[in-house]
Amino acid sequence: MSNILICYFSGTGNTKKVVKEFAKNMQNFGATVTLHNIEDGEIKQDLNNFDHIGIAYPIHAFNAPEIVLDFAKTLKKCKFKSKKPLFIIKTSGEPLVLNNISSTKLRSILKKNFVLTNEYHYCMPYNIIFRHTNNMAYKMWNTAQNVIPIDCQEILQDKIDKLSYFPCRHFLSWAFRIEHWGGKFNGKHYKVNESCVKCTACAKRCPTHNITIENGEFKFGKNCIMCMRCSFCCPTNAIKIGFFNKWKVNGQYNFDAFNESETQTHKKYCKKAYKKYFKKMETKISQNMQK
Ligand SMILES: Cc1cc2nc3c(=O)[nH]c(=O)nc-3n(C[C@H](O)[C@H](O)[C@H](O)COP(=O)(O)O)c2cc1C
Structure with a gap:
């Protein structure tokens, strides 16, 4: 029986959703x-007690956060008896092949103690730039759910599967x-507008404790990692995300239902790349079903 560890970061829940599915x-296996x-x-x-170690993250500007x-x-300091098999899981809003470079730095940090065996990339809806439709979110999630069991089997059966790098x-x-x-620079320019209901969810949830409240005023420090959790999850959409406010996406996606009447948006955006991703x-999935 394999013993697996998955270390993950998720700003707005997409990566966590994928990791839980893993x-x-x-x-089940x-x-x-x-x-x-x-x-x-x-x-x-x-x-040393784990057979495989996974690291999962959302792609931020073609990199790991x-x-x-x-x-x-911190993993570099660990004393290993032998190099550990490593798998990488990443999510991102669009499937451009440039996203493959996102693990470059991570892999070079870990190369002494780990050997990369598997790397998987799943498209999940954007939490910045623009809001995908719920139908696109549904399609992305449905695809991920169908392919993840195959990817899990590959890891557990020591079948190597890596991405191509340029x-x-x-x-x-x-x-x-x-x-x-x-x-960090942009994060200092975040602001809260008058629709804020002072629920303080943003401050409580910030992964770097970068939001503090002094005399009822919200202060944004210099440790923002642009994960978008504060503005994405704000119940009244009250947070202005500095210079990137036009790219703000607020509110959870509905991954669970396909709505025939929903209007399609951004039809042409990365059209070829999405087509290639879903086809791949x-x-x-179909090759696995034929086995
Ligand atoms: C600061 C930032 C930069 C991003 N850069 C990229 C990118 O380079 N390529 C991409 O496809 N998606 C990019 N995204 C979108 C996220 O990778 C995507 O929505 C991801 O699934 C979010 O996962 P999370 O909910 O676990 O944080 C970016 C998101 C943020 C917040």
């Missing part, structure tokens, strides 16, 4: 699964990591 399926939320800090267990990279650095990935990944600095996933 855990459910792996348990007889594995024991431990989930560790990266927000809770360093992991205390002896990692800084909180994930910082966590990975040559200048180190430079591109480094250049896009400006987002880590940019997020459908092929994997």
Whole structure:
């Protein structure tokens, strides 16, 4: 019986949803699964007890969020008897192949102690840039749910499955990591408007404790990681996200029902890439059914 650890970060719930689906399926295949939320800090267990270790994150500007990279650095200190098999799970709003470079830095931090065996990328609806339709969210989630059992089996059966990377990935990944600095800078310009009902959910939920309330005033510090949890989950859509306010997405998606009458939006956006993504996933699912 395999013993699996999945360490994850999720800003607005998409990655957590995918990780929970992984855990459910792996348990159905007889594995024991431990989930560790990266927000809770360093992991205390002896990692030698796990057969496979997974790291899951949402792609931020074609990279892993800084909180994930910082966590990975803590894993460097662990003493391993041998290199551990590592799988990476990532979610992102669009399926551009450029997203494949997002694990470049993470892999280089972990290369001493881990050997990457599997890497999976699932499209989940945007939490910034624009709001996908609920029908698109439904289609993305439905696809992920159908392919995750196959991906889980691959990991448990030690079947290697990796993504393709292109040559200048180190430079591109480094250049896009400006987002880590940019997020901190932009985060100081967040503001709360008059529709705020002072529920303080944003301050309570912020993964970096970056939001404080002084004399009823909301203060945004310099540790924002642009995860979007505060503005995405705000019940009155009261948070202005600095210079990116036009890209704000507020409110949970409905993943559970296809609505025939919903108007399709952003029809042309990354049309070819989405088509290719869904086709690739459908092929994997149908090939698995024929076995
Ligand atoms: C700051 C930021 C940058 C993002 N950059 C990308 C990106 O480069 N490519 C992409 O496809 N999606 C990008 N996204 C969208 C998220 O990766 C996507 O919505 C993800 O599923 C969110 O997962 P979560 O709910 O677990 O946080 C970005 C989101 C944020 C907040």
